[in-house]
Amino acid sequence: MTVNDTKTPDPAPAAGARGQSTTRLGDRVFSNLSKGSGIALLVIMAAIAVFLAIRAVVAIRANEGNFLTTFAWDANADPPYFGIAVLLFGTVVSSVIAMVIAVPVAVGIALFLSHYAPRRLATPIGYLVDLLAAVPSIIYGLWGALYLVPRLTGTYDWLDDVLGWTGVFAYDGSPARSLMTVGVLLAVMILPIITSVTREVFQQTPKAHQEAALALGATRWEVIRVTVLPFGRSGVISASMLGLGRALGETMAVATVLSPSFLINASVLESGGGTFAQNIASQFKEAGSMGRDALIASGLVLFLLTLLVNGAARLIIARRKEYSGANA
Amino acid sequence: MKLSRTRGRRALGLGAALAAGALVLTACGTDDNSGLPGAVDFTVDDLDCGPGGTLLASGSSAQANAMEVWVNTYQANCEGSQINYKATGSGAGVQEFLQGTTAFAGSDSLLSPAEVEESRRVCRDGGRAIHLPMAAGPIALGYNVPGVPDLALDASTLARIFDSAITRWDDPAIAALNPGVDLPDLAITPFHRSDGSGTTENLTTYLHESAPEDWPHEPDKAWRGRGGQSADGSSGLVGMVQQNEGAIAYFELSYAHQNGLDTVNVDTGADEPVEATVDNSSNAIGQAEVVGEDGDLALELDYATREEGVYPIVLVTYEIVCDGGNDPATLDLTRAFLDYTAGEEGQRALAEIDYAPISDDIIEQVRNRVEAMD
Numbered sequence: 001m002t003v004n005d006t007k008t009p010d011p012a013p014a015a016g017a018r019g020q021s022t023t024r025l026g027d028r029v030f031s032n033l034s035k036g037s038g039i040a041l042l043v044i045m046a047a048i049a050v051f052l053a054i055r056a057v058v059a060i061r062a063n064e065g066n067f068l069t070t071f072a073w074d075a076n077a078d079p080p081y082f083g084i085a086v087l088l089f090g091t092v093v094s095s096v097i098a099m100v101i102a103v104p105v106a107v108g109i110a111l112f113l114s115h116y117a118p119r120r121l122a123t124p125i126g127y128l129v130d131l132l133a134a135v136p137s138i139i140y141g142l143w144g145a146l147y148l149v150p151r152l153t154g155t156y157d158w159l160d161d162v163l164g165w166t167g168v169f170a171y172d173g174s175p176a177r178s179l180m181t182v183g184v185l186l187a188v189m190i191l192p193i194i195t196s197v198t199r200e201v202f203q204q205t206p207k208a209h210q211e212a213a214l215a216l217g218a219t220r221w222e223v224i225r226v227t228v229l230p231f232g233r234s235g236v237i238s239a240s241m242l243g244l245g246r247a248l249g250e251t252m253a254v255a256t257v258l259s260p261s262f263l264i265n266a267s268v269l270e271s272g273g274g275t276f277a278q279n280i281a282s283q284f285k286e287a288g289s290m291g292r293d294a295l296i297a298s299g300l301v302l303f304l305l306t307l308l309v310n311g312a313a314r315l316i317i318a319r320r321k322e323y324s325g326a327n328a
Numbered sequence: 329m330k331l332s333r334t335r336g337r338r339a340l341g342l343g344a345a346l347a348a349g350a351l352v353l354t355a356c357g358t359d360d361n362s363g364l365p366g367a368v369d370f371t372v373d374d375l376d377c378g379p380g381g382t383l384l385a386s387g388s389s390a391q392a393n394a395m396e397v398w399v400n401t402y403q404a405n406c407e408g409s410q411i412n413y414k415a416t417g418s419g420a421g422v423q424e425f426l427q428g429t430t431a432f433a434g435s436d437s438l439l440s441p442a443e444v445e446e447s448r449r450v451c452r453d454g455g456r457a458i459h460l461p462m463a464a465g466p467i468a469l470g471y472n473v474p475g476v477p478d479l480a481l482d483a484s485t486l487a488r489i490f491d492s493a494i495t496r497w498d499d500p501a502i503a504a505l506n507p508g509v510d511l512p513d514l515a516i517t518p519f520h521r522s523d524g525s526g527t528t529e530n531l532t533t534y535l536h537e538s539a540p541e542d543w544p545h546e547p548d549k550a551w552r553g554r555g556g557q558s559a560d561g562s563s564g565l566v567g568m569v570q571q572n573e574g575a576i577a578y579f580e581l582s583y584a585h586q587n588g589l590d591t592v593n594v595d596t597g598a599d600e601p602v603e604a605t606v607d608n609s610s611n612a613i614g615q616a617e618v619v620g621e622d623g624d625l626a627l628e629l630d631y632a633t634r635e636e637g638v639y640p641i642v643l644v645t646y647e648i649v650c651d652g653g654n655d656p657a658t659l660d661l662t663r664a665f666l667d668y669t670a671g672e673e674g675q676r677a678l679a680e681i682d683y684a685p686i687s688d689d690i691i692e693q694v695r696n697r698v699e700a701m702d
Binding site: 073074076077078145146149150173174175177255256259260261271281282283284285286287288289291292 | 389416417418419420422423440442515517522523524525526548549550557558559560564567568571572
């Protein structure tokens with residue numbers, strides 16, 4: 001899904017090629033190949049949607065609970081009884097936590113790399129950030145479970161002291177395998193993708209804009225505020241959506257760190273909850289045919305959620321384009 | 329992502345990625361997760377080999393270690409045979425078997441009547457699926473309480489601990505079962521499996537049968553208890569117990585041994601609390617009754633036993649086959665392989681890897697059933 005996002009902005013060259021009158025063999029082959037790829041993508045997406053929908057309908061029809069509001073997952077029971085409320089909540093909450101942590105940090109790193117760091121430093125740090133993206137998610141999961149979880153207890157105790165009265169940050173001292181921990185871990189995981197896209201966008205800020213700002217006596221921070229940030233805004237949003245896509249669908253790291261349960265805990269610091277992808281990974285092994293269809297139904301909801309998020313991001317970007325100076 | 333990047337940069341990035349990959353590989357390499365003790369001898373003297381060929385099977389991960397030894401032994405002694413057992417979990421294994429893609433399934437729980445009916449579609453000559461008990465293993469209760477190497481609990485206390493009704497290790501109910509033991513003032517964190525599991529089903533069957541008032545939840549592969557935390561897979565639970573003081577969880581005995589965890593002695597009402605050992609769970613299998621009919625060898629354990637040295641929380645893991653075989657092409661090989669696993673050599677191999685052999689009179693029936701597959 002994220003791949004076609006980055007492809008679509010340049011249909012112009014293809015249209016130009018089609019309009020040319022000289023049709024050489026190479027042109028025709030290439031045009032057909034690219035047309036074929038485009039169609040194949042649509043067919044694959046449609047096939048996935050149809051497959052998910054058919055299997056999902058089977059499960060939802062047989063479901064004794066309410067698919068949207070039931071707090072349980074007994075899909076293998078007879079009759080099956082399951083609902084996605086907890087999964088939807090957990091997926092959204094953990095991803096939102098991840099975004100809240102990752103986006104500001106990523107923008108900071110990107111600005112540092114593109115505008116503050118000397119070139120000698122920026123290049124290796126850039127590699128280091130990209131390297132984070134090459135680590136398999138199960139490794140993040142193990143790191144989270146073995147290293148991060150025990151060390152977050154102290155921080156959570158402190159959060160409980162300061163903000164415990166809100167209920168959202170209440171903490172009982174049990175092992176910190178909660179949605180908050182998952183959010184922190186996901187933030188680390190989506191940091192590289194947001195950082196590198198954002199950095200590329202910031203680097204493309206027209207020199208003329210920046211020099212104009214400098215000429216008007218702007219400080220470096222003012223240059224960034226007046227030229228780089230407005231120019232890069234839609235890029236930052238796109239980058240965040242790429243990261244969000246990864247956070248929504250992350251499976252192994254979540255399954256390794258979270259202590260899943262089918263209860264919604266008001267506190268994000270206490271264990272419990274679950275996400276779509278984690279639940280599918282956990283339940284699939286022992287699922288019967290109905291259990292499998294139920295998991296597919298939950299997968300369909302994740303599919304729709306991701307489509308929705310991407311669509312919303314598109315709308316925001318389209319609306320902001322005129323102000324951003326991206327056409328300059 | 330990398331919109332403008334020179335070739336040199338790309339090469340450097342690739343090198344870095346390779347280095348990271350190498351790190352990952354070494355990390356996996358040092359972690360022996362096969363679950364087998366260092367040197368298992370795969371050679372046996374007299375093994376009746378079937379015809380060559382490939383046999384596909386899948387299912388329970390609880391019997392994966394036993395299968396590993398059996399498969400390796402069989403293949404080492406019978407050239408040209410390849411047996412491929414995928415530890416996909418009982419549910420997935422049964423699914424594949426019912427679709428006719430595998431010759432047999434490994435399962436820790438019995439098929440439902442509906443599944444037995446469904447099996448008629450893939451079984452030859454109007455046959456149906458039957459259960460062959462092939463190995464058993466004690467489900468150990470591993471705990472992490474510093475300074476308490478020996479701990480006795482009974483079914484009622486266990487049920488209340490896992491149901492979050494007892495929350496401190498110095499609870500009077502625990503102290504009463506452990507006179508003279510200095511129990512710390514420490515919170516109990518019970519851990520259960522987050523994935524569906526035959527181990528969960530066997531433990532909760534024990535709790536439900538032995539202490540129905542303290543464990544009112546129906547036994548199931550999914551966890552029904554209240555509170556506590558969960559983790560993925562037996563190895564996940566082991567990690568949690570090692571990591572957290574005050575933790576208690578359940579897994580097959582081999583996991584506890586490999587990781588040096590203390591295990592609970594179960595107070596069954598016998599004079600001495602019973603330790604989770606291979607011998608003690610063999611004793612439980614000896615008291616099991618065959619409840620299957622018409623050649624089916626499904627077992628029922630006596631959870632209420634008070635006899636000396638009988639460890640009641642035992643997982644029996646079955647091979648599920650068609651009574652007349654399903655695919656004629658693999659029937660002979662299936663029969664030869666299962667004949668070996670149910671044979672003396674196959675059963676003897678179990679004790680070395682923390683499984684309990686099936687008792688003599690029952691395994692005799694299993695052998696007869698296997699030989700009658702035709």
